[in-house]
Amino acid sequence: MAFQDRSLTCVDCGQQFVFTAGEQEFYEQKGFVNEPKRCKGCKTVRKGTGGHGGPRQEFEVVCSACGQQTSVPFKPTLDKPVFCKPCFVAKRSTM
Known part of the structure; x- marks a missing residue:
């Protein structure tokens, strides 16, 4: 062609x-x-800029496992737990 x-x-x-x-x-x-x-x-x-036309937005949350303040790159919903990075990695390794 x-x-x-x-x-x-x-x-x-x-x-x-x-x-x-x-x-x-x-x-x-x-x-x-x-x-x-x-x-x-x-x-x-x-x-x-992260592919969304602007800086990546972070949301402040409290980790559902350890209670530490952290931020995540997505808007959390009330019906799902949110974890800080160390707790997320620990939880994922036990699955």
């Missing part, structure tokens, strides 16, 4: 960027089915 450079629009900044023939060939070799959605600049910014 002959690939040709194509112009795409970045979903973040709206600018045009080139999806080169070489990149298209690479995507095909890797089995990727979706075209890139972001220009190189926006992709770099997104990767540098």
Whole structure:
């Protein structure tokens, strides 16, 4: 299959960027089915911020096992226990 450079629009900044023939060939070799959605600049910014467009949010919680104050990278729910890292690792090793 002959690939040709194509112009795409970045979903973040709206600018045009080139999806080169070489990149298209690479995507095909890797089995990727979706075209890139972001220009190189926006992709770099997104990767540098945890993939969510901003700094990773941490939530302050109390460990359900030892009672120590800790933070977790997800919003905890009331129906599930939350553990600090040492308690989580200890609990996981006993499973």
